[in-house]
Amino acid sequence: MRYAMAIDTKKCVGCSDCVVACQIENNVPIGYCRDWVTETVSGSYPNLDLELRSERCNHCDNAPCVRCCPTGASHIVEGGVVLVDGFKCIGCGACIESCPYDARYSHPDGYVDKCTFCIHRVRKGLQPACVSVCPTKCMYFGDLDDPSSEISELLQNRKWKVLAPEAGTKPQVYYLI
């Protein structure tokens, strides 16, 4: 099993519903977030290009945050999902420094927090909160090891990219372009 997310930048409108939904679902305190939306504008008026991307932890196959964690608080569970155990975390910040995507943050209670791929929902057969709320239905979540899953098919048939591949982390959030 290899859980992954694909986000269609052709459909995303940058509304940030995924961000509020995550905040509410996961009790992320006001002022913090596990996901966020970036906008890239290139070109000059009137020949412009705009890309909107909902970003979060990439649940990297080669996760430096897990490797550098001195306590094992950062760990990997089923489907390659990278989690942080708040009770093991000492808040040293090594994992934050190690993540090329700035996907982790220091929770006001001290431990480090980040996207969990909503594993608590996925284990119940639900989609992650952000995916389930997205009004443009531009987010897809599923198992890449299953070749017939919607996400596998999308990645086979559409052009895609991942963020900062040169960082060598093998990210598992794909952007359809």
Next chain:
Amino acid sequence: MATRRDFIKITGLGVAGLTVGGAGAYQMLKGASLWDSVTLGDAERVPTYCEVCFWKCAGWTYKNKEGKIMKVVGHEDDPHCDGRLCPRGTGGIGMYYDTDRLTTPLIRVTENGKQSYRKASWDEALGLIVENMKAIAEKYGPESVALFNHGSSGDHFERLFKAFGSGTIAAPSYAQCRGPREAGFKATFGTSIGSPEPTDIRDTRCLVLIGSHIGENMHNGQVQEMSDAIDRGADIITVDPRYSTAASKSKFWLPIKPATDLALLLAWIHVIIEEGGYDKAYVEQHTTGFDRLKHHVRRMTPEWAYGITTIDPETIRQTARLMGSAAPAVIVHPGRHVTWYGDDTQRSRAIAILNALLGSWGRRGGFFLKEKASLPNYPYPAYPTPKWDWKATLRGRYPLADEAVTNALVDASLPGGEGQEQMIHGWIVTGTNLPQSMPEKPRLQKAIDSLDFIAVVDTMPMEITGYADVVLPECTYFERYDDLRAAPHREPNIALRMPAVAPLGESKPAWWMCKQLGERLGLGAFYPYEDYSEVLDWQLKQVGSSLEEMKHLGVKRWPRKSEDLYFKEGEAVTFNTPSGKIELYSSELESAGFDPLPNYTAHPEPPEGFYRLIYGRAPMHTFSRTANNPNLTDLMRENDLWMNPKVAQIWGIENGQKVWLRNQDGAFTSFPIKVRVTERIRWDCVYMVHGFGQKREALSRAFGQGASDSEMITTVMIDPIMGGQGMRGNFVTFSIEEPKQVQSL
């Protein structure tokens, strides 16, 4: 005449129900442990529909075991939302948890010449309102008490007003919003558009957006269907001086010079007629006035439009052909907030005509034929007939106004002058933040100063509450019953809103306030129930459901009574126009003395050193109502001013720098606004999101964040046809230093 009311800026006594702020307090209030996440397992859910905007998506409110609201999610069967709320709906629980909420009635007091609010009991506050309503009714008649409303609370107050004998009722959703398109489409097709718009976006092959910024305008169903359309490979054409989100998804972006859309539309009509791209059979069968239209647009070539709009003629032709090839599965979107330049009904007419030529009305992928569940009215006694109502406030103006015109009510509240007497002497305002929603603030202030009395019903200490003599705190939509939602759609359907939790503090639902007021006004016969749920149950039983059933269902759908979503091939259709046909040439406009065919007229241009101020929506906010919402301010705290790099260079303004704005009338913004230097906008205009620059300190998150577009809209261009307040004829310049004398209100 009443004494001048000071706008009360201070955090009046008891305005802030809960004074603690910040993340911790918010979490505490939510009663949630930071280590848990909200799982669905042990939660209970009750139905609601969202009140964060007027799309009214149905959803479920989830509560945990302690009875705390955990979240709200879209209702899977709801045609408005298809199981997904927009960010504002998802963050709607912030409305409930906002620590700045109004929780007690407030009464204005003057002590040592200084005005402030004091907490009052319900009894006292209601008594004061009743006393004033009666006094005004005795002196001038009940018609002289006017109601300004928007949203669900308005339904209850409307009934109260009708029982009281006043039909002087208006909402900003007409003359500040949809009015012109309703008038324009009604004149053409005999039907107005209404809400939600019956645009068949999901099945369209070509979507034409004229300023309509779907994606930023987060009206849920439209956003979802636009995304479906993108998936299906539909082409989008966006006309906008700004590279909107929708523009970025478009095959063609036409960066039009603002205020010139009518010329583009006429040129499109020209091309489609001249090149024969229109739906000939449809036009032949259903329309009148084609020949006159053809003659009318004969000289309105793309080359002519180029000089006006700056859009290259070839692009105009290509886009017209694209529409033609997609017809009839094409939508030239009527837009929603269309009060732009004062000739908006005519622009909407041109849009309607274009749709008629393309045969999209009543066709798949164009406009579907909507249907609405018919709910019988609760058997209230007959309402008295008022001696006059909002129509009288038009004073012979705006012949095609179909709904009340807020600004006409404001005019009618001004003291006599030019032979016009003051018709209105008291206001009740509910669910609308007039100082932000209505331009021409000085005029609004003057009208309010002329009143004997003004009461405001709101959930938050918004700017409008600062003008009130009495403030009534309404509980949020999570804490109350309201009318059933029965809006037209592809399938008739209804949705229930019910309380998930008890009202916070002493806040109360609007129905309760109205019942109290009604009984005190001697109108008890109109309130034969203890709880509003009885009314809903009665209504539901008439249509074969019940409150009990709806508490479980949340949303109920019925099969259509009328047969089809679309016209059948060759079907004879009678349109609700004088001729029974789609009127390309409007006999109604002609007889009212207006252009029966739309004409382009040039609008004033920005003076040297000024830029046209345009504005719009951010997907995570609704006007000013969400400006203090903890979840949504977390996404966007303040608005910014979009400025083309060329303009920034001329002014030496850097990205992120704060500037004050001054408009052509010398008005300054109260607060500075951060400049966003971006290629996404033309150089003859600047853009900002509406709803920011709040002036009440009681709004702890929103106060002083960003600037208010409304403060810069001191010149309006009134649509003579229906009274709409065109707001985009204002020009601003920049002040790097804080203005010495802030001239705004």
Next chain:
Amino acid sequence: MKEELIVSGRSLPHIDPHLELWHWPIPAYLFLGGMAAGILFFAGLYTILKKESLYPTAVKWAPFLAPFLLILGLFFLFIDLKHKWFFWQLYLTIRIESPMSWGAWVLLIITPLSMLWAASYIKEWFPNWDWKWSLLNRFEALVISQRMTLAWAMVLLSVILGIYTGILLSAFNARPLWNTALLGPLFLISGMSTGAATIMWMSNDHAERKRFAQIDLLLIGIELFFIVHLFMGFLAGPEVQVESAQLFLRGHFALPFWGLVVGLGLVVPAILEILELRGKKIPVAFPAGLILIGGLIFRLIMVEAGQFTRYLY
């Protein structure tokens, strides 16, 4: 024009607009760790080489500082933890791939070791010292008899500690400035050089001072060589590394780095030492103090600047 912005209003504390998670405690901790490693290294080395009598400061006196430096360093690390009272979690596991983990373990071992070392010389400081309990006195005798073993352990551990203080940063590929194999050796050498400078400063013995001045000169030479190579590497690297080099070549770290670290922290002390070796009278506090301050600023800058650099996508 290219615009990149976060439209969902992200402003995570210490992360936006750029990472500023590790403030002075981490570089201070790295500085103290490196300096302690240097001191312990030379103490161990000259013990193994049986040159205690030639270099008494290095072997006997300077190591007294080490436990204090290490404990202070650990304290800085501790105050930088955001979830402090879970710190014991560090010692429930050994994470081979985590420099932070082996740093914690190395410190756990080398700190008591350095205490033992210092304790074993305490009677040479205070001839009247008495351990009060006979058990302790016997233990002291045991330690003294095992000095050679201890010395080997110290050399080994101090090298690990020294490397660790460099590797800690260079393990973070995510920060292009740190993402270089040169950083480990550079920190190791710089730690050694601060250790050597401390010994030189403390020493009263002319020969010992001279030896450590020579060592220092050598280390400074190596450091300068590494720094030049570091930047050459960056400039030949991918865009993000070129950008990180630019921070030092014309960005706002340029002056502190070239002026304070390289100029005052390396070149000036080197010149002073050369002059001294040539017989000029120069108060030893000057070159030694400059080296120490330079070493600290070097770490402060590297930590702060490293957090400034990031992948762009």
